[in-house]
Amino acid sequence: MKIVWIIFGTISLSLGIIGAFLPILPTTPFLLLTAYCYGKGSEKFHSRLVSSKIYKKYIKECVQERSMTLKQKLILLLFVSFMSITFMIIYQNILIRSILSLVILGHLLFFGFYVKTKNKRFFLNS
Structure with missing residues (x-):
């Protein structure tokens, strides 16, 4: 393994x-x-x-x-959401769509409440 x-x-x-x-x-x-x-x-x-x-x-x-810049969080969340929504469109199965919806919700909650946001400006390279 x-x-x-x-x-x-x-x-x-x-x-x-x-x-x-x-x-x-x-x-x-x-x-x-x-x-x-x-x-x-x-x-x-x-x-x-x-x-x-x-x-x-x-x-x-x-x-x-356990912290990220706002830019890192947004890029990560956009990528995960984009990929999940893409698979939701491809697969018409309600179970798969439900699971992917929970994945998106889980990411939003985890990165919104658990991972701290560093105090850097959004437009600076981080």
Whole structure:
């Protein structure tokens, strides 16, 4: 099972790195997923990720302080909502639509009430 976590972590890391260069993909959620997957799959991979520059730049503060800038929150929530709504349109199944609606609601509640908002201006690069 550990190999599955490492594979998912590597895919997520690849998407996160691509997201660092493409504005359409959010970097932070993919790197958070990578840290989680590597934490489950391999201590070696996890420690390499935590000591990397990309981790320190994008998610170190998010993990340690459980806080994000407003810009990071909005990009993440827009991406998750966009992807969920896209699948809701594609799949006409009421169960799938209900589950995806709960996912959107869960993200809004989690990032709205649990994750603190850092005190940075919205238009500054963060």
